[in-house]
Amino acid sequence: MPVDSPPAPQPPLVLDTLANPGLPNDECPRRARIQLDLLLLAIEALDLGGGEAMLAISRELALEELVKNRVHLWLLRGTNPMRRYSQRRPLQIEEAKALVIIICTLARRLTVLVRQLLVGYQQLADKQLSPEHHFRLADYLSRFRNHFRARMNPRRAGVIAYSTDEKLDELAIQLLQQLLLCAGVLGSQRLWSSLFDGEVS
């Protein structure tokens, strides 16, 4: 049979594991957009080459249709309403799936480091010591604070809640724990499902 047009592009197979959540429209809820961007921010704070690694993973997993290049990734992350340059565009479900896959793959690669940091944090907490005594942890926390303050709009109510170093450190540790949970075999599905908690009917 002659074919006069190229076959319609198929969604990447790697996204098939993530079921559609059954939202009324194809756009991600607000909390999901914030959560995805913050997790990516935590990855960047953990790994200096995190931004490059995100693009490399999108190429490896054939997600280029959804995350095309650096600018496009920045646009996708800009759907976080807390951002300084927040984008008005919606985050489509497929694009969110691609971000989830990228987060979980990177989290899996960083599992050892994340475990070390969390164990160290736990030990310091048991001894009532501040996180500054752990070199890598203090490094992560300060880098996260810098990233957060450089990119988030300080006039937003959601950002004002994290105005102090202590609050930001808490958020960074919480994101570290969440990254660890994403690293498991079913991490991507669990993260995906958690994005829509309380949003579906």
Add this chain to the structure above:
Amino acid sequence: MTVQRQYTLPHCNLVLEGLSANANDPLAPLTVLMNAECHLPGATDATLTGGREFLDSLVAAVSRYGQQLLSGVSSPYLGTTPPIVEVKPGEGACHHLIVHQQSLGEPLSDVNAQPPLDIKLTTVQFYDLLEAVDQLLADTQTLPDLTAQFQAVSRRLVQPTDPVAQRAAPAALGAAVLAAAGLALFFVPPPEFEPTRPGSESTTPAESSPNPLDTAPDPAVDEQSTELDDSSAELAAATSAAEDLERLETAPPITDAATIALLQSDVTRRLQEAWADAPRPSGDLAYRMVVSEDGDILGYKYENDLALTEVDNTPLPELTFARVDGAQPAREQMAQFIATFTAAGDVVVEPTNAPPPSASATAAAAEAEELPTLDNKITDGDRIRALNSALYDDILAELEPLSANEDLRFRVRLAESGDVVGYEPLNAAAGLLARETPLPRLVTTSDSVAPDSDRNQADFQVVFTEGGVLEVSPWDGWP
């Protein structure tokens, strides 16, 4: 054949024992579970053991709590029987794994019930437990019927994070304040409202002034005021925004011609704009309107029968300004117009002849009325130039700063002798601010009216610009 499956992580060791489906095939999946054991080295020395029920409960509880950690939204337990395994958040970064253990083979009773086992886990330990469970779920060779079930928490099941007392506090506070305010205001006497009308105002003091010591109310005054009240109530009831001109007709009329002209153009423009896309009537609709000094249409009345039936097609009901104090007699100045909505789609607004310009109208206003058309014009170019410069000098000599914020244009008529015969404002602002200009003082009324009509005259345009510059030029252009 008994098969053993083991999932080992640094802080968790999950061991399953069971029977495979096919005893002869070493690769057959484990389908029947006999015993599940979970060791948590570093967290507890106790070994958690149980059958399928225990394993199912462990899987569900751990998976649900893992999702809760990611989203921050707690999902309620939906089962009917109390769960064997629960995971709850603890203080700081720790988590509580609570296991209700029950000795095997003994019925549950109060005697042999053991206290639940509470194991404190760090996040890393919990992650290992979660990962062991996830590996079991993902493993198709072990218990293939046990698969991961991810489901986002429904909106209906989300529990608000604030406790009930905290959520109810604002409402309770509001109710308490309302009650307190009600109690406090209970002792304040209600204010007594005594409507006073300007008519009764004038009579009451006159009646009571001869005997101020007499405190008993005068029955005559009472009757009169009640009558007045009755009539005003009836008036208010009968008053509709459309047809209460009788009351407004008593208002003082606007006599200033320039103001009337300004109102006329303003009302015409507003009516035309509002009427632009309305259906056209079959014939002319005529209405008599009362317009306030501010340009508000205060009332209107139809002048022909067609106007009554078609009133809803006109913009009048919408544009009519509803007065707040409907029963009060109007005190502000008003002008009456006849508005005609023609079948062709035009709106014609003309002042009525009903309020004739009264004698109290000022001389300036009278002089500012339209000048009659000029029959005998001065044709001598030199004379016109001379008159022009003379007029310019005369005005400039007496010119004071004006309060206008736009140009004031006048048409000024001069006799051949150089006397100012009269002037006419050309724009609305000029009509309103004519008194501020030197023009009224320049008019020489002694010999201007009748005898001059046969003498030669010339018209000049005088402009006081917004910037304070005076411009004078011949009306018909420079000769």
